[in-house]
Amino acid sequence: MRRVLILGGTAEARGLAGELAADPGLWVVSSLAGRVTNPRLPAGEVREGGFGGAAGLAAFLAEERIDVLVDATHPFAERMTASAAAASSATGVPLLVLRRPGWTEEPGDAWSRVGSLPAAADLLATGDWRRPTPRDEGRARVFLTTGRRSLALFASVPGVWLLARSVDPPEPPVPPNVHVLLDRGPYTVEGERALIREHRLDVLVTKDSGGPMTTAKLAAARQLGLPVIMVNRPPLPAGVRLADTVAAAVDWVHG
Known part of the structure; x- marks a missing residue:
């Protein structure tokens, strides 16, 4: 059974957890930062609270034998994404960043x-x-x-x-x-x-x-x-893999 950690808190994270939790070959846990009162909970197991930076996240990945890490946090959660990239590099756990596309101007916008x-x-x-x-x-x-x-x-x-x-x-x-x-x-x-x-x-x-x-x-x-x-959104750490839809993230995890 492959073990998947989703750094969540977004609609995309909940959608991804719902898709993956239905797969009997996956064990899925979503981590929520705990900054929102009464958050909407995803399918599968849920962990609340921080990790203590990149080192703490790396320790969690090793202790829980995580096979795949998906960062589906808010596009402005710059510190969490940096920690995910550093923990992935330190442990060798593959990382995918799931980000919905940003907005674009339309005629009439100022x-x-x-x-x-x-x-x-x-x-x-x-x-x-x-x-x-x-x-x-x-x-x-x-x-x-x-x-x-x-x-x-x-x-x-x-x-x-x-x-x-x-x-x-x-x-x-x-x-x-x-x-x-x-x-x-x-x-x-x-x-x-x-x-x-x-x-x-x-x-x-x-x-x-x-x-x-x-x-x-x-x-x-x-x-x-x-x-x-x-x-504007903060830039992503260099070299991270990016998906902009839940479907693309599901395919990556299964692949």
Whole structure:
């Protein structure tokens, strides 16, 4: 029986676990970081909590006699992917990175791409993304969907009001210029459009996560002429094998 470890937490990871767990020739365990309250659990065995970096992951691979490692974490889980690459190199366990494709601009989009979250905050501060006529006398009303851990970075930008949407609440205290909206996708274009209008939002700041669950905000921004500050994905470690669909990952594991 081949032993497969999936570094999970995404819809693709759950889909992969469901496909592989149905194979009687595979023993599948999914590892969740434990950062989300009440996560959606995949099929097969589940392990929660970190490994303690690359060395800890390498030790787990050896102790559990793992044959195949699949990193299906979030496209912005840069540290985990680096640890997976290092652990694979140290142990010889083959590694596949499963990443859904990123988003691409469509006609009518007004995107400004940046290389990092700090670069997005810097661009927000300059005002270079602005409409010709701001809605609120120069005070930018920002739709922030970059995750609760980045909230402090954007809340410190002068002259902004933030509608920050996340699955779990941020650590208190919440700055006075921030309104937190707790919600989990998938979302609808109609709902996102109504949200933008209700809060009179001027700009969307988001990460290029890809996938259909949260793409509705981009369609709503396009329809309403809302500028978007898009944070590009971090680069993958050199030499890793990449799959962009669950089906391709299943074929690789079986092969």
